[in-house]
Amino acid sequence: MKWKDQGSFIEIFPPADFSFQECLIFLGRSHQEILHRISEGYLYKLIKADDQQILLKIGAAPHSIKVEFPISEPNQNIREKAADYLLEWFDMDRELKGFYQMAASDEILQAVCANHFGLRIIGIPDLFEALTWAVIGQQINLTFAYTLKKRFVEHYGECLDYEGIVYWLYPEPDIIAELEVEDLRKLQFTNRKAEYIIGIAKSMKAGLLAKKELLQAEDYPQLKETLMKIRGIGGWTADYVMMKCLKHPRSFPIADVGLHNAIKLQKGMERKPTIREIEDMAENWKGWEAYAVFYLWRSLYE
DNA sequence: ATCCAGGAACTGT
DNA sequence: ACAGTTCATGGA
Known part of the structure; x- marks a missing residue:
């Protein structure tokens, strides 16, 4: 049971190693973002489902995530689509134990994974x-x-x-x-x-x-x-x-400048690493390259 | 000013 | 296959 209809709202049950708070911090990284809004701990997101505009008000509950529908009382089908959208947006179906286990002994990922435990890849489903x-x-x-x-x-x-x-x-x-x-x-x-x-x-x-x-x-x-x-x-x-978008765990934008800067910082290097050097470092990340990059991007802003 | 930014296509070898 | 050049613009 990943989500449950509660009448005036729906409730989503993410894995234990999921932090809505960490995801919110990531989503708040740009003040110019207009595809969602964060206010007083709530995340507001407009989606389209069954050709209708549906506004979602998303907030953390003790062991779940509560999703309200401020402008409408949507039918069952739309509730399901809203739940699916959020499960996908926050990559909630992913089992991350393997990643965290690998990262715990990885020189580059160790600190950033400990600092932002519970963060998931925030996707772009569209x-x-x-x-x-x-x-x-x-x-x-x-x-x-x-x-x-x-x-x-x-x-x-x-x-x-x-x-x-x-x-x-x-x-x-x-x-x-x-x-x-x-x-x-x-x-x-x-x-x-x-x-x-x-x-x-x-x-x-x-x-x-x-x-x-x-x-x-x-x-x-x-x-x-x-x-x-x-x-x-x-x-x-x-x-x-x-x-x-396609949620491939091995996707690896290795030429990304942000990745290079993040590695330089994490390792205290005086220059950016070369592609070859990154390939060597990433030997340990096999199967989790996408998560490694995402966490390293996260390390670039506090 | 000067360098660079979450690159890619194009051109010539 | 590989390396150099061009595109174009704002931020720091």
């Missing part, structure tokens, strides 16, 4: 969002990446006003597929980012690119190869999407 957010973040600083995302969402996403606060949904591929490069240039996207994003939207709209199909992919290398055929998706983005 494939279009995962792909295009990764493209937006390519080769620019994160602050500006959030600025671009905010403009993108506010121009092309749906929203809901509740008690004077606006909640946003990420734009749909069908809308973005109809744009011209110039439309996104106005938001200060580069030509290339605009081309990539519109191209991805068109592929998804045409049914050539879908999460369901990608999830059926055979193994890690093959899945990565498939993703990299998409224009704008290189090795880094393929791994990022496998990690945040």
Whole structure:
């Protein structure tokens, strides 16, 4: 029993080694984030289910997570979708004992795993969002990446006003597929980012690119190869999407600058490690590369 | 100013 | 297969 209907709310029962608090801290990392809101210990998230906008108010209870529906009294089907969404978003079905056991004796991961015990990979369940957010973040600083995302969402996403606060949904591929490069240039996207994003939207709209199909992919290398055929998706983005959306535990964005900085810090190095050096360090992480990277990203901000 | 940022495609060897 | 170049922009 992963969740239970309690009438006016639903209750989700995560594993014992899950910390809602740690996940909240991660979600609060950018003040420019507009796809969720954190206020007084509650997490607010707008999702779409059965073509309806559903606002979720998520809070920690002693041994569970309580999810309320401030704007509606949803039917059974929507309750189930809300529960599924949260189970996926916070990777609650993952058995992490093996990871923590490995990390306990790993020079690089030991401290960060102890410090943030209970944190899980915070995913991006929506494939279009995962792909295009990764493209937006390519080769620019994160602050500006959030600025671009905010403009993108506010121009092309749906929203809901509740008690004077606006909640946003990420734009749909069908809308973005109809744009011209110039439309996104106005938001200060580069030509290339605009081309990539519109191209991805068109592929998804045409049914050539879908999460369901990608999830059926055979193994890690093959899945990565498939993703990299998409224009704008290189090795880094393929791994990022496998990690945040397709939930592949072995996804490993090894060229990531943030990863390099985190390793440098954890090891007290004077320079960033080389790819070869990271490959050696990661021998110990086999099967848990995605979690190793995610925790190391976490170590970069307090 | 100057360097760099949660890279990728393109070009030439 | 590999290395160098170009893209483009804001943050620190």
